[in-house]
Amino acid sequence: DVKVTQSSRYLVKRTGEKVFLECVQDMDHENMFWYRQDPGLGLRLIYFSYDVKMKEKGDIPEGYSVSREKKERFSLILESASTNQTSMYLCASSGLAGITDTQYFGPGTRLTVL
Amino acid sequence: QKEVEQNSGPLSVPEGAIASLNCTYSDRGSQSFFWYRQYSGKSPELIMSIYSNGDKEDGRFTAQLNKASQYVSLLIRDSQPSDSATYLCAVLQSGGYQKVTFGTGTKLQVIP
Numbered sequence: 172d173v174k175v176t177q178s179s180r181y182l183v184k185r186t187g188e189k190v191f192l193e194c195v196q197d198m199d200h201e202n203m204f205w206y207r208q209d210p211g212l213g214l215r216l217i218y219f220s221y222d223v224k225m226k227e228k229g230d231i232p233e234g235y236s237v238s239r240e241k242k243e244r245f246s247l248i249l250e251s252a253s254t255n256q257t258s259m260y261l262c263a264s265s266g267l268a269g270i271t272d273t274q275y276f277g278p279g280t281r282l283t284v285l
Numbered sequence: 286q287k288e289v290e291q292n293s294g295p296l297s298v299p300e301g302a303i304a305s306l307n308c309t310y311s312d313r314g315s316q317s318f319f320w321y322r323q324y325s326g327k328s329p330e331l332i333m334s335i336y337s338n339g340d341k342e343d344g345r346f347t348a349q350l351n352k353a354s355q356y357v358s359l360l361i362r363d364s365q366p367s368d369s370a371t372y373l374c375a376v377l378q379s380g381g382y383q384k385v386t387f388g389t390g391t392k393l394q395v396i397p
Contacts, residue, residue, distance in 0.1 A: 202383045211293075213389035214329075214373070221382055229384070261328055265383050272377070273319065274385055276328040 174198070175277035177262055183283045190249040192280050194262030202265045203245035204274065205229075205237060207258040214261065220245055252284045287312040289376050291388035299396050304361040306372050306391050311355070314379030318350055320359045321373040323390065329373055333359070364395045 178193035194203065204219040206229075216229030218237040226237050234256060238246045245264075249256055259281050263274040288311040298304045306320075317336055321329035335341045335348040335357070347360040357376075361368055371390040378384045 204385075206387075211389065214387040216384065219382070219384065227382065272317070272383055273331055273334055274375075274383075276330070279328045 175262060175264055175275055177260075177277040177280050179280050180278060181281050181283075183285065184249075184252050185285050186253060188249075188252050188284075190252050190282065190284075192247040192249075192260055192262075192282070194245045194247070194264075194277055195243055196245075196264040196275075196277075197243065198264065198266065198275075199242065200264040200266045200275075201242075202272075202274075203239065204263040204265075205235075205245065205247045206261045206263065207231070208261055208279075209258050217247065252282075254284050256282065257284045258282060287315075287376075287378055287386050289374055289386045289388040291372075291374050291391050293389060294392040295394050296391055297394045297396055298364050300364060300366060302364050304364045304368065304393055304395070306359040306361075306374075306393065308357045308359075308374030308388055309355055310357070310374075310376045310386075312376060312379055312386070313352075313355065315376045316379070317377035318348070318357045319375040319377075319385070320346075320348060320357075321375060321387075323371045323373060325370075332372075361393075364393075366395045366397050369393055369395045 205217045206214045220239040236248045262277040323329045333348045349358045373390045374388040
């Protein structure tokens with residue numbers, strides 16, 4: 172079974188703090204993704220990575236950065252948290268490129284920025 | 286912007302009925318389509334994937350794909366209260382990488 176884990180289920184931070192969200196997958200997947208999910212807006216892609224040290228911007232990268240130093244780990248960084256970054260953050264991974272591939276999700280981190 | 290459209294619902298069906306969930310997409314080059322189920326407060330979990338035109342059945346679930354009409358649907362037969370959730374349609378974008386565009390989801394309520 173694919174397992175994707177995220178460092179925290181719930182997180183409360185203050186405006187201006189630097190926030191790290193970590194994601195680990197155990198299936199040797201090449202691709203990893205960070206989404207945020209907000210009511211009425213659905214899942215929106217922040218960043219993704221298709222290989223170690225490689226990253227690509229998604230649809231809403233502003234205010235975020237990422238790091239992928241090891242294949243199994245993909246970190247999302249909020250350099251200076253703001254209240255509009257309060258959201259559910261979901262990490263996902265998928266395997267070798269191919270039309271049959273599927274994304275598997277972690278349990279999510281609900282981040283509140285006060 | 287490549288889009289995936291779903292009716293947000295809620296779609297209410299009685300227990301034992303067939304629930305029909307629909308999705309349209311804009312990227313004509315897309316080849317892979319997925320349905321995820323998401324319970325409140327939980328992360329999405331894959332129900333079915335479909336890649337060819339026609340129907341694909343898995344237990345009580347049937348996915349239908351019509352690439353000419355850019356239309357994907359999910360039928361749930363013998364709906365159960367435990368099927369009450371939000372169903373997300375997802376489309377793998379053409380053009381490389383493995384980017385998936387998700388619809389905003391349809392909330393299904395199965396009434397006992």
